[in-house]
Structures are given as structure tokens and as C-alpha cells.
Amino acid sequence: MLDRIRLADFRNHAATRLEGAGRFNLLIGANGAGKTNVLEALSLLAPGRGLRRAQLTDIAREGAHGGFAVGADLVSGVTPVRIGTALRAESPGRRIVQASGAPLPAARLAEWLSVGWLTPAMDRLFADSAGARRRFLDRMVLALDPGHATQSSRYEKALRERNKLMGADARPDPQWLDALEREMADAGAAVAAARARTVERLGAELAGVPDAPFARPQLAIVPAAPADPGELADLWLRGRGADRGAGRTLAGPHRDDLAVVMAGTGRAAAECSTGEQKAMLIAITLAHAGMSAGSRPLVLLLDEVAAHLDSVRRAALYERLAATGAQVWMTGTEAEPFATLPERPAAWRVVDGAAERIE
Numbered sequence: 001m002l003d004r005i006r007l008a009d010f011r012n013h014a015a016t017r018l019e020g021a022g023r024f025n026l027l028i029g030a031n032g033a034g035k036t037n038v039l040e041a042l043s044l045l046a047p048g049r050g051l052r053r054a055q056l057t058d059i060a061r062e063g064a065h066g067g068f069a070v071g072a073d074l075v076s077g078v079t080p081v082r083i084g085t086a087l088r089a090e091s092p093g094r095r096i097v098q099a100s101g102a103p104l105p106a107a108r109l110a111e112w113l114s115v116g117w118l119t120p121a122m123d124r125l126f127a128d129s130a131g132a133r134r135r136f137l138d139r140m141v142l143a144l145d146p147g148h149a150t151q152s153s154r155y156e157k158a159l160r161e162r163n164k165l166m167g168a169d170a171r172p173d174p175q176w177l178d179a180l181e182r183e184m185a186d187a188g189a190a191v192a193a194a195r196a197r198t199v200e201r202l203g204a205e206l207a208g209v210p211d212a213p214f215a216r217p218q219l220a221i222v223p224a225a226p227a228d229p230g231e232l233a234d235l236w237l238r239g240r241g242a243d244r245g246a247g248r249t250l251a252g253p254h255r256d257d258l259a260v261v262m263a264g265t266g267r268a269a270a271e272c273s274t275g276e277q278k279a280m281l282i283a284i285t286l287a288h289a290g291m292s293a294g295s296r297p298l299v300l301l302l303d304e305v306a307a308h309l310d311s312v313r314r315a316a317l318y319e320r321l322a323a324t325g326a327q328v329w330m331t332g333t334e335a336e337p338f339a340t341l342p343e344r345p346a347a348w349r350v351v352d353g354a355a356e357r358i359e
């Protein structure tokens with residue numbers, strides 16, 4: 001789990017320290033106080049752009065020097081490991097990541113810990129773009145298969161390069177394109193296979209979970225390309241004309257989607273009620289947390305989740321969270337909905353970009 005958390009110039013937090021974290025952790029405060037900002041900081045201890053997918057320069061505190069830093073002790077073995085990420089004002093394009101004092105590519109943070117989240121913005125996930133669902137799926141894949149981040153970034157890098165060569169003014173060398181497509185095929189097939197394995201395992205986990213009190217979802221990947229590397233390379237070779245016309249790579253695992261249906265009804269998740277959609281998201285998150293337990297430390301960030309549930313679902317959420325062994329960070333405007341937690345939480349009151357421990 002994470003402890004001794006430090007935020008420096010991170011959104012409205014000039015210098016915030018959270019110490020004495022536990023299994024359950026609460027951030028209580030008024031709207032706009034800076035609770036989600038703390039969760040966002042923790043989400044940047046995983047590969048990717050964090051729970052808001054923000055531009056790094058937007059995260060740096062307004063009026064400060066243009067950089068930010070987040071650090072935490074990862075306490076899992078005997079000796080805590082200090083992990084952190086920072087943006088230096090001098091190099092605003094890329095965040096720096098460190099573990100145990102040594103620099104690390106952000107993709108390799110997944111080897112240290114898994115971070116998952118549910119935020120109010122995700123209420124629209126099932127009706128949202130395929131990209132949002134793909135990112136949701138990829139985060140779950142990462143927890144089970146940390147090598148996924150490296151394969152994904154390998155694929156994305158080659159894809160970006162190929163897209164440039166599909167531009168109207170480009171004069172691509174066919175041999176260079178062949179090489180890029182082989183690289184994409186190799187990494188893309190690994191990405192697709194890892195997604196398929198995760199969805200299969202999640203499906204098996206969800207099948208064993210009762211329908212109530214959370215709706216039970218059934219998941220399936222909607223593949224946008226074949227999974228075999230040879231077939232993938234062939235697809236891009238044959239698609240060069242169409243891709244040049246479009247100015248980008250039209251087909252590939254970067255267009256995969258995740259289909260979600262409510263079990264028992266066969267109804268697509270996007271057509272279910274808001275409450276049912278939220279219940280399915282929680283069910284997926286809990287099933288995934290249950291599966292991930294034991295591999296790497298798992299941190300779950302639940303922004304405004306508990307307060308919006310009825311008391312039966314809230315009790316079920318707490319009970320199942322406790323069973324996963326994950327470290328959980330929850331936000332709320334009031335402490336009252338957390339009174340029924342099965343363990344005494346560590347709690348902070350967040351006021352205007354500062355956090356004070358509540359005893």
C-alpha cells in the first residue's frame with residue numbers, strides 16, 4: 001500500500017502530506033476543495049495520463065513555477081520503496097518517473113503496483129467512445145500483465161510513425177513501412193492477446209458473482225483486427241492505399257472495443273439505466289480487484305462512489321472491498337456514509353488544497 005504521500009505544486013495543492021495511510025482512506029471536504037486532485041496524483045503512480053487524462057502542464061499549480069511532484073512510499077515488503085513522478089518546468093513535455101531513486105520509464109510503474117479508479121466521469125463509459133472503454137480495459141489488463149504497458153507503448157509509437165507516413169505529403173520508403181508494420185504486428189498481437197486473456201478471466205470471475213446487489217455484466221472484446229501477427233501485417237500491407245487516402249491507419253488493435261451486456265437481460269450496457277450502468281462498473285471493478293489480489297499491490301481510487309449508493313449496496317461494496325485486500329482511497333463531502341466501513345479508516349479533511357488528519 002501507499003503511505004507518506006507528498007504532493008508538491010499539484011493543482012491546488014502547494015505542499016500536501018498524507019501520512020499514516022491504512023487499508024481504507026478517506027478524503028472528506030467541500031466541493032472544489034482538492035479531493036479528486038489527490039486521487040489524480042495517486043493515479044499518476046501508474047503508467048498513462050492519470051484519471052483525468054490531463055495535459056501535464058495543466059496539472060502544475062497555477063502561479064507556481066510550472067512543475068509538480070508526487071511521491072509515495074510503496075509499503076509491501078520489509079523495506080518501503082519510494083516511487084514518484086514529477087514534471088520539471090524546464091522539460092514540460094514528459095514526466096519523470098523514479099522508483100528507489102532510479103529513473104524508470106513510466107510504463108514500468110506497472111511492475112511495482114496496480115492502480116484502478118472509478119470516477120463520476122466514468123458514469124458515461126458505456127455510452128462513451130470506444131477509446132474510453134479501451135483505456136478502461138487496458139488498465140485492467142495492466143494489473144494482471146504489467147508487460148502490457150511496454151507492448152502498448154511499442155505499438156503506439158510504431159503506429160504514430162506509420163500515421164505520419166500516411167500523411168498527404170509523405171513519401172514513405174516501402175522497406176521502412178514493411179519494418180514498421182512488422183513491429184506493429186508483433187506488439188499489436190501481444191496487446192490483443194493480453195486483452196483477450198483479461199476479458200476471459202474477468203468473465204469467469206464475474207460468472208461466479210451473484211447478480212445482486214450489483215448488476216452482473218458480461219464482457220466481450222469487439223476486435224477491430226485479426227489477432228495473428230501475420231494476418232495483421234498483411235492487413236496493413238493491403239490497406240496502405242486506403243490508409244493514405246484517410247491520412248491514418250484505419251484498422252488495428254487501436255480500434256478494439258469492449259462490449260458490455262447486462263447478464264440475464266441481454267441488454268447492452270449503454271441502454272441500461274444510469275444506476276444499472278454504475279452497478280455494472282462497480283461489479284467489474286470489484287471482480288477485477290478480486291482477481292488482481294496477491295500479484296502486485298493494488299490501489300483503488302473511488303471518487304464519489306460510496307455516497308451515491310443506497311445502504312444495501314454500500315454495505316456490499318465495503319464488504320467486497322475489504323475482501324480484495326486492495327488499498328482503497330475514497331472521497332466524499334461528508335464522513336457519514338463511511339461510518340459503516342468494516343475497518344477504521346485513515347481520514348483527512350481537505351480544505352482549499354491542504355489536508356489535515358481527522359482522528
Ligand SMILES: Nc1ncnc2c1ncn2[C@@H]1O[C@H](COP(=O)(O)OP(=O)(O)OP(=O)(O)O)[C@@H](O)[C@H]1O
Nearest residue numbers: 011012031032033034035036037058059060061062
Ligand atoms: N493547475 C491548477 N492550479 C491550481 N488549482 C487548480 C489547478 N487545477 C485545478 N485546480 C483547482 O482545484 C479545485 C478542484 O479540485 P478537485 O477537483 O480535487 O475538487 P474536489 O474536492 O474533488 O471537489 P468535488 O467534490 O466538487 O469533486 C478547483 O478549485 C480548481 O480550480
